Amino acid sequence: MRRVHVLAVAAATCVAFAAAGATAQSVRGVSKTEIVIGMHTDLSGPAASYGVNSSNAMRMRIDEVNAHGGVHGRKIRLIVEDNQYQVPRAVQAANKLLHRDKIFLMAGALGTPMNNAVLPEQLKEHVPNMFPLTSARQMYQPLNPLKFAALSSYYDQMRAGLAWMVANKGKKRICALYQDTDFGKEIFEAARDQTKAMNMPLVEVATNKPADTDFTAQITKLRAANCDLIASGSIVRDAIVPYATARKMGWTEVDFLGQAASYDQIVASAPGGVTEGFYTMAGTVLPYRDTASPEVVAWMDRYKEKFGSEPNIGAVYGYSLMDLVIAGLDRAGKDLNVDKFIKAMESIKGYRDMFGGPVTSFGPNKHQGSNESFLFQVHNGRFVMIAGPVNYSS
Template sequence: MTFRTKAAAAILAAATAGPVWAQAVTDDQINIGLVTDLSGPIALYGSESRNGMTTAVEEINAAGGIHGRKLNLLVEDHGYDPKKAVLGSQKLITRDGVFAIIGHLGTATNMAALPLLVESEVFNFMPQGASPGLYNPPSPFKVALAPSYFDMATATLQWAYDELSPSALCILYQDDDYGRESLAGVEAYAKAKGVELVEKTSYKRGATDFSSQMQRLSAAGCDLVYNASTLREFVGSVTEARKIGFNPTFLGTPANYAIQAPGLGGEAMEGVYSSTFIPIPYTNSEDPTVAEWAQEYKATYGEDPGLYSMYGYYSVKTFAAVAEAAGVNLTAESFAAAANATDLPPDAFGNPAFDVSEDNRLSNRQVRVTQINDGKWVTVSELLSPLDIE
């Protein structure tokens, strides 16, 4: 029996043993949960998520809530550990009685906890992870936002070959669900396009030393490195490469598209590429709607908002729109039906449209490529769709 199967069995056993389940929806409240990293290697992302979601909750509640019900946000810290993610999710489900877990951070942590949510008929709404398992096979309790890391790799690599004409493709990847999904996309792209994947090397989650990996990639003559890492590891690996005079094009994923990357890595990060489907809301944005929101966020939390601030904010706002459409009698059935019937356009912040159906649980399939230019991420591509390859 796998860990996930054991975990699912444990929660079902706990339910049949007769604990007192809190009521997810009352006359005046809807319980929602967040499982995120507040103490581990991507705690910066987790803090952003919590703050962005809190901002949305406060706005919604100040406006009267959802059919008179206020949102009650309950937060669990998983430290970027899949086992802790399962425990945190179990607590939210069995003790706190949440209607949905929104914006769960991390692909590996999401995939570990997902069986609990589906079995318990709790919505995994717009998780901050990117795996096909978060939307396939379809389930009413899966509502995903991020295209898979496989699909994002194929889309952005095609852009790189069209625009940059690299000659030696390589990959650095995190040794977990996230990294292996990215690796699969890179390998599939190389096979489909007749491109040699010259070198591939991995690291364990939370690593701080990338000297051996960068030496290996440098020795292979890589001039395009697909960098499937997270913030700290992205900065650490690129900085190490610059230190040894290894200067390929680095192409990352949304997991390292972070407002902190240029600040933490300084000049070493200039020119690196990444991809995203949610834009960072800069306080000095030329769009006054974005700038005003970002400035208010900074005044509240004492720091600039990042990608996950907006991700968290957007996911709660979208949840609220669907819950409002579900009507006064909010149940799992009415929410699922409302999700399938609700089509939302891109919002004022540049976030994507929302559109799911019974058979399609992924609301967005496109990404854009961005690049660090003068210490700021700048969009350099149109919306890109994944290639039809396996």
């Protein structure tokens, strides 16, 4: 009987050790030697300038950390899938990352509709969505332990910018021109809510399809309403064309105000200077080599040497977001799992990137790092900061 009892205890002990081992191995995307991070982004479609540069900069930050032994002895491995800025391809890419690659977290995923399409399955798999490259409010609302956004939303930016333009430029007749998409709707809602908060009417609205190339009808409609400020729900090309159309038609007394999706050097340096004077809000700062700090210039040099091109705003986003992810992984400790990582991220306070972006802090009930924005205007082919950081409650 004693022998049976000893064998039973030994068997139970083996089962306990096996269960403990299974628990340790059940943290998807985490092994003794590596942490696997996934990203679906545009590498070959209309937003490839964001996708290529952001993924390159993420790799650059990862390589720096891995060269010093990784995080608590684990190297980071980034798997990037091309979604070509198409929802079906994003779903396909995410399914591979979630179910075949078994990633620990998703970082820097590009596009509002792409993230919205992927998130239900991703959250079901208990995979954090860290700092996607979209400023849509859905990336942190409603509050979910697995959703984190670093910067101000399109909504925050537009409300802050409209408030500033009314207070400092005396604007009285606000209108809106926006894409007939979920992205554009957020700009309209910001214009509607901010004008209401200031006891002003939203005088007129016009919409466009993302692929539109002729804005004559929209600009004619808004001009007839005598707008003096247009809230622009545009990305890149549809920021340039309507502004250039208004100026070509001789409508020079109206100002246009964009947001982070139009904060791209392509807009500022449009041929012929057609965007000169265009205003836009953004959640961070695009550096220029001749005005950047020595630290940022050194970073730009390293990026160019590594990838053969100058970094753009996408690279700024990618490097900063990966730096934040690495900070969270480090704080989570060696015994890494999703819950510890989330708590570690929620403990980050007062973070600021080297580019001069806003102070970023998180908490258990705060998964948006900052709601502050910066106001820029195009002068001589580049964005010049006019004000910031600002928010619409200030």
